[in-house]
Amino acid sequence: xxxxxVLVERGGAGGAPVRKPTLxxxxxxxxxxxxxxxxxxxxxxxxxxxxxxxxxxxxxxxxAPELDDYLVGxxxxxLEEAVRRTAPAAVLVTSGPEGKEIAxxxxxxxxxxxxxxxxxxxxxxxxxxxxxxxxxxxxxxxSRICRGMPIVTVRPNAAHPEPLTxxxxxxxxxxxxxxxxxxxxxxxxxxxxxxxxxxxxxIDAAVVVTGGRGVGSPxxxxxxxxxxxxxxxxxxxxxxxxxxxxxxHEMQIGQTGKTVAPQLYLASGVSGxxxxxxxxxxxxxxxxxxxxxxxxxxxxxxxxxxxxLHTVLPALIDEIEKRKG
Amino acid sequence: MRIVVLVKHVPEPTxxxxxxxxxxxxxxxxxxxxxxxxxxxxxxxxxLAEEGGPTECTLTCLTMGPAPAADALRKALxxxxxxxxxxxxxxxxxxxxxxxxxxxxxxxxRLRFDLVVCGMxxxxxxxxxxxxxxxxxxxxxxxxxxxxxxxxxxxxxxxxETDSASEEVVVPLPAVVSVTDQSxxxxxxxxxxxxxxxxxxxQAWSLxxxxxxxxxxxxxxxxxVVHDLRPRPPRTAGTVVVDDGDAAxxxxxxxxxxxxx
Numbered sequence: 001x002x003x004x005x006v007l008v009e010r011g012g013a014g015g016a017p018v019r020k021p022t023l024x025x026x027x028x029x030x031x032x033x034x035x036x037x038x039x040x041x042x043x044x045x046x047x048x049x050x051x052x053x054x055x056x057x058x059x060x061x062x063x064a065p066e067l068d069d070y071l072v073g074x075x076x077x078x079l080e081e082a083v084r085r086t087a088p089a090a091v092l093v094t095s096g097p098e099g100k101e102i103a104x105x106x107x108x109x110x111x112x113x114x115x116x117x118x119x120x121x122x123x124x125x126x127x128x129x130x131x132x133x134x135x136x137x138x139x140x141x142x143s144r145i146c147r148g149m150p151i152v153t154v155r156p157n158a159a160h161p162e163p164l165t166x167x168x169x170x171x172x173x174x175x176x177x178x179x180x181x182x183x184x185x186x187x188x189x190x191x192x193x194x195x196x197x198x199x200x201x202x203i204d205a206a207v208v209v210t211g212g213r214g215v216g217s218p219x220x221x222x223x224x225x226x227x228x229x230x231x232x233x234x235x236x237x238x239x240x241x242x243x244x245x246x247x248x249h250e251m252q253i254g255q256t257g258k259t260v261a262p263q264l265y266l267a268s269g270v271s272g273x274x275x276x277x278x279x280x281x282x283x284x285x286x287x288x289x290x291x292x293x294x295x296x297x298x299x300x301x302x303x304x305x306x307x308x309l310h311t312v313l314p315a316l317i318d319e320i321e322k323r324k325g
Numbered sequence: 326m327r328i329v330v331l332v333k334h335v336p337e338p339t340x341x342x343x344x345x346x347x348x349x350x351x352x353x354x355x356x357x358x359x360x361x362x363x364x365x366x367x368x369x370x371x372x373l374a375e376e377g378g379p380t381e382c383t384l385t386c387l388t389m390g391p392a393p394a395a396d397a398l399r400k401a402l403x404x405x406x407x408x409x410x411x412x413x414x415x416x417x418x419x420x421x422x423x424x425x426x427x428x429x430x431x432x433x434x435r436l437r438f439d440l441v442v443c444g445m446x447x448x449x450x451x452x453x454x455x456x457x458x459x460x461x462x463x464x465x466x467x468x469x470x471x472x473x474x475x476x477x478x479x480x481x482x483x484x485x486e487t488d489s490a491s492e493e494v495v496v497p498l499p500a501v502v503s504v505t506d507q508s509x510x511x512x513x514x515x516x517x518x519x520x521x522x523x524x525x526x527x528q529a530w531s532l533x534x535x536x537x538x539x540x541x542x543x544x545x546x547x548x549x550v551v552h553d554l555r556p557r558p559p560r561t562a563g564t565v566v567v568d569d570g571d572a573a574x575x576x577x578x579x580x581x582x583x584x585x586x
Binding site: 012071072073096097098100101103104105107108109111112113114115116117129133134135136137138139140141142143144145146147148182185186187188189190191192193194207231239242243248249250255256263264274275281285286287289293298299300301302303304305306307308311312313315316318319320323324 | 338342350362421449451455457458464465467488500550552555568573576580
């Protein structure tokens, strides 16, 4: 069986060893061949166990300070080396800013076709068939890679992670590389980690609660966060909110922020500009609260409330607490 | 310092997409504009050029695309670019990201450069891979998704906001930088600047000028094949209730029905 390489995204300190999108990649990789995981950074028992449980039969482990000290360069060279060793049937990377950069440089070096932002990947007679949501989420394209080794960046939530019940312990293969001067050029001179919110991650969350300009102020946005906490949800924001610096850019949903597809998307005070809809209209269920009955968000909402979020949301939080009670 | 800013002519955000028989976007039939995300790249490049002084810095705006793409160059010139290059060739139709990066990298090399500035993504294809691909072909480092940048003439310093951290990155020149829409509002060119832009030099380059064979680019050379393209079934508006004091209860009932509560 041919190898399918998966580039692993490590979890944050104190959390799971591997981020959920990586487990999704391994699940997808099992459809296409035998998954092998490429890990940058220290490899302990816990991470190996997790990768094995989701199907990795080999773990390529590269641990060097350069992997943290520079932008993507060193990671590209690690992945390139893993490709050289395994001659894989495909390389799968999570479709985030860093994953796309790594995949893009790899595609040039291997002169291989690349598809980004996959929402589904299935085996086909001529290699993986990749489904993408394109042009602002308004079109669905199915395509395949016809040159070189298929490189696919896969969006979070493209698959449901499926653990195996029986799995052999994987081989751990160290990857030691003398990084090139080019890889060691874009140097990170300072890194200030963000304080953990204690909430689910936006791209993984089953429920996302979003606030727009209609919340009225940075303090008003706390109402969105209270509702999110009542629902165990992640918190999102529109570009208006992040432009006004009411909340940070990492919370922005839409064309220049994140694309999410949760079970429930609850938008309050969000008008529904096309750029925002592009980032959330694949959500299973959309609920909107807005005082303007003509807001475009109502055109995509499964359930809409025309009303003042400042009265509707506190009442909804009380109602949720009562029913949970 | 020689700065090259890469720009793309894209359909208006409100455009209704149409596709040709070969499943490429029908660009000729759509109203287009300079990509809003590239306006941020032009803005940052112009600011750097202004800081360096006009005698020390050349700011070239570069695009590839069919004839109407010249409009994007004129806008970039009106914002403050000094000169422009339009790579224009029938054989480019249907080029994928790999071919696009090949053409842009060859053009950048021909221009000679210290810094290439790009937007964070195009607003049509939205792949966000071209800046990294161009950097790799040029053999230079990149710092992507900058929310702020500055240069001392030998390196660029970039601020980046990732999911997990706020970072400062230093990259020696020559380099490629992409900037986000958080980097600052693009200027709105005054009438005088728009008129002045008409007199600024715009060169048209063909593939032959860049030493690229027609067979290396275009739809036939693409690394991917599109099997099919379907419009997403439109979402239909569901129930809308007007709050008469009971909306919260009805909404909670709805969430319970959808098994969220």
